[in-house]
Ligand SMILES: NC(=O)C1=CN([C@@H]2O[C@H](COP(=O)(O)OP(=O)(O)OC[C@H]3O[C@@H](n4cnc5c(N)ncnc54)[C@H](O)[C@@H]3O)[C@@H](O)[C@H]2O)C=CC1
C-alpha cells in the first residue's frame with residue numbers, strides 16, 4: 001500500500017517506519033525542513049531504541065522516504081495518517097490548529113479516494129470536524145475520515161507498534177474498514193484484536209486509557225506518601241496489590257510524578273472536554289493536583305535535608321528524561337526539581353544517557369553537565385536520582401562514597417534497596433519507604 005504520514009515526530013516516524021517494515025511504501029511529510037533534511041541524510045532526530053535498524057533497512061530499500069512537500073507526499077497514497085501535534089491550548093483543551101490546518105490543505109489536493117486517518121490524540125468530535133473541512137472542497141466519495149488513536153510508549157515504541165495490545169479503529173465506512181483491516185493485518189497475526197467502533201468512541205478510548213493510567217500513578221503516589229507517614233513500605237504494598245489479577249502489576253510505580261508529552265496534556269484535555277459538556281470529572285482534577293504536588297516531593301526532601309538553604313551545595317543529578325530510554329524531556333519532573341534546587345541556591349551537576357542536549361536548551365549554562373554518571377559526583381555533596389535508567393541501577397557504592405561529599409542519596413524512583421543502603425552506609429531517602437538515617441564515617 002502507498003501511505004503518507006503527515007508529521008514526522010515520535011509517533012509519525014515510528015508509524016511510517018513500521019508500516020514500511022511490513023512492505024508498504026511510505027512517504028513521511030514534515031514542515032520542519034531541518035528535520036526532513038536530517039532524515040534524508042539517514043539521521044534519526046530522536047532517540048528511540050530499535051528504530052535505527054528498521055529505519056536503515058527501509059530507507060535503503062526505498063520503502064521509506066521524506067519530504068516537506070505535502071502534495072508530493074500524498075501523491076498516489078491510499079491512506080494518509082495525521083501524526084500532528086495536539087498541544088494544550090491556553091485553556092487546557094487540545095489545540096487542533098495543526099490537524100485542522102493540514103485537513104484544509106488536504107481538501108485542496110486529494111484527487112482520488114483516500115482514507116484520512118487521525119493518529120493524533122484529539123478530542124471527541126474531531127473526526128467529524130476533519131470530515132466537515134474535507135467535504136467543503138471534496139465530494140464524499142473521494143475520502144473517508146478514520147480515528148485510529150496510537151497507544152505506543154516512548155522508549156519501547158517500535159515494539160509497541162509492531163505488536164500492539166490492540167488496534168482501535170473508529171469509522172462508520174465499510175470501505176475504510178476494509179482498508180484498515182488490510183493495513184493492520186500484519187501487526188495482529190498473533191490474535192491481538194482490532195476493535196472497530198464509531199469515531200467518537202475511538203477518540204474517547206484514547207483519552208480514557210491515558211487518563212486511567214495517569215490515575216493509577218497518582219493513586220500510587222498518594223499511597224506512597226501515606227506509607228511514609230505510617231511507616232509502611234510502598235514496594236511491598238505494590239507487590240501485594242498488583243498480584244491481584246483484577247489490579248495487575250504494571251503502572252503501579254510511585255515516583256516523582258508522571259511527565260511526558262501525553263499524560264499531562266491528555267488528562268487536562270479530558271477534564272476540559274468534561275467541563276465543556278457540563279460534567280464535573282472530579283477524579284481527573286485530583287489526578288492532576290496530586291501529580292503537580294508529586295513533582296515537588298524530591299526537591300522538598302533535599303531542601304529539608306539541608307535546612308532550607310542549598311547555597312554552597314552541589315547536587316549530582318542522575319536522569320533528566322521524563323522516563324528511561326528516551327531523550328524526551330517534555331513535562332519531565334527533572335525540570336521542575338532542578339529549577340527548585342537552583343532557586344534554593346544549589347549548583348547542579350547532571351547526567352542523562354540521552355536527554356542532555358535537550359536539557360541544555362532549557363537551562364543553558366545554569367547547570368553543569370557530565371560526560372558520564374560518576375563525573376557528576378566529583379565535588380557534589382549528595383546525589384539525586386530522578387530517572388530510572390538501567391545504567392544507574394547497580395552503581396559502585398565504593399565510588400559513590402569516595403566521590404560524594406557526604407554519603408547521601410535521594411532516590412525519586414526507588415531503584416535501590418534500603419537494606420543495601422544501610423549496609424553500605426548511606427543516608428537514603430526514597431518515595432514511600434522509611435528513610436535510612438545514618439551517616440557513614442567521613
Ligand atoms: N509521543 C508519544 O509517545 C505519543 C503521542 N501521541 C499523539 O500523537 C501526536 C503527535 O505526537 P508526537 O509525535 O509526540 O509529536 P511531535 O511533536 O514529536 O511531532 C509532530 C511533528 O509534526 C510536525 N508538523 C507540525 N505541523 C506540521 C504540518 N503542518 N505539516 C507537517 N508536519 C507538521 C512537527 O514538525 C513535528 O515533527 C499527538 O497528538 C500526541 O498526543 C499518541 C501516542 C503516543
Ligand SMILES: O=C(O)[C@H]1O[C@H](OP(=O)(O)OP(=O)(O)OC[C@H]2O[C@@H](n3ccc(=O)[nH]c3=O)[C@H](O)[C@@H]2O)[C@H](O)[C@@H](O)[C@@H]1O
Nearest residue numbers: 150151152153154217251252253255258259260262322323
Ligand atoms: O499517548 C501517549 O503519548 C502515550 O502516553 C504513555 O506513554 P509515555 O508517555 O511514552 O510513557 P509511560 O511509560 O506511560 O510513562 C509516562 C510517565 O508516567 C511515569 N510512570 C509510569 C509508570 C509508573 O508505574 N509510574 C510512573 O510514574 C513515567 O515515569 C513517565 O513520566 C502511554 O503509556 C502510552 O500508551 C500512550 O500512547
